[in-house]
Amino acid sequence: MTRPIVVFDLDGTLVDTAPDLLDSLNHCLVAGGAALTDGAGFRQFVGHGGRVMIERAYAAQKRMLDPDEHERLYTLFLEHYGNNIPGGSLPYPGVPNALARLEQAGYLLAVCTNKTQAFSERLLAGVGLSPKFAAICGADTFAFRKPDPRHLTETIARAGGDPRRAIMVGDSQTDIDTAKAAGIPVVAVDFGYTDRHVREFEPSRIISHFDALTTALCEDLLEAAQA
Ligand SMILES: O=C(O)COP(=O)(O)O
Numbered sequence: 001m002t003r004p005i006v007v008f009d010l011d012g013t014l015v016d017t018a019p020d021l022l023d024s025l026n027h028c029l030v031a032g033g034a035a036l037t038d039g040a041g042f043r044q045f046v047g048h049g050g051r052v053m054i055e056r057a058y059a060a061q062k063r064m065l066d067p068d069e070h071e072r073l074y075t076l077f078l079e080h081y082g083n084n085i086p087g088g089s090l091p092y093p094g095v096p097n098a099l100a101r102l103e104q105a106g107y108l109l110a111v112c113t114n115k116t117q118a119f120s121e122r123l124l125a126g127v128g129l130s131p132k133f134a135a136i137c138g139a140d141t142f143a144f145r146k147p148d149p150r151h152l153t154e155t156i157a158r159a160g161g162d163p164r165r166a167i168m169v170g171d172s173q174t175d176i177d178t179a180k181a182a183g184i185p186v187v188a189v190d191f192g193y194t195d196r197h198v199r200e201f202e203p204s205r206i207i208s209h210f211d212a213l214t215t216a217l218c219e220d221l222l223e224a225a226q227a
């Protein structure tokens with residue numbers, strides 16, 4: 001039988017990247033003559049990749065952003081962020097143990113993120129986690145990205161998994177909507193980047209620490225999904 005799989009979101013789920021993303025966002029806001037964003041603002045802008053983050057920061061300031069300027073700022077964002085990876089970003093507490101525990105129990109592991117694939121690979125390599133993953137798929141890996149459920153199902157396919165024996169773990173409405181649209185159970189972490197509490201998006205389970213991502217929890221979710 002195909003091995004079961006757990007697919008993780010990256011920013012705000014596996015790795016705490018907020019300070020680095022915020023630095024890079026502010027770098028391009030300054031370059032565009034806009035006001036700086038703080039941590040609270042950032043939570044409302046993240047989740048759909050860098051381009052959308054810039055667009056939302058501008059919209060929040062009621063500033064116009066024409067397409068050429070948007071592209072210029074996005075390029076600056078990518079340069080700044082890319083030059084700093086992994087910066088001060090670190091895995092959340094319990095992540096290495098949780099990955100090791102699931103791997104030992106026979107689970108395939110993968111990442112499905114709206115960060116670009118190259119940055120995701122570099123970040124995960126930089127924090128020493130990349131060998132754990134059978135697939136790392138970013139916003140630009142396919143012609144679609146979260147919340148399109150195919151981003152998740154194609155990640156599962158690339159990792160050699162089966163969507164009927166899969167679980168998603170994420171921190172945002174985007175992740176929860178994606179998993180639900182794919183018919184896949186979703187565990188939400190409550191420490192990531194969302195301006196509304198994850199319970200409002202009705203995930204299958206909520207955890208506050210990776211120690212709670214046990215094989216028993218995963219088995220329960222897989223069984224319930226089969227029923
Ligand atoms: O970079 C983003 O906006 C979101 O990235 P994530 O999908 O890993 O949370």
Ligand SMILES: [Mg+2]
Nearest residue numbers: 009011012171
């Ligand atoms: Mg996230």
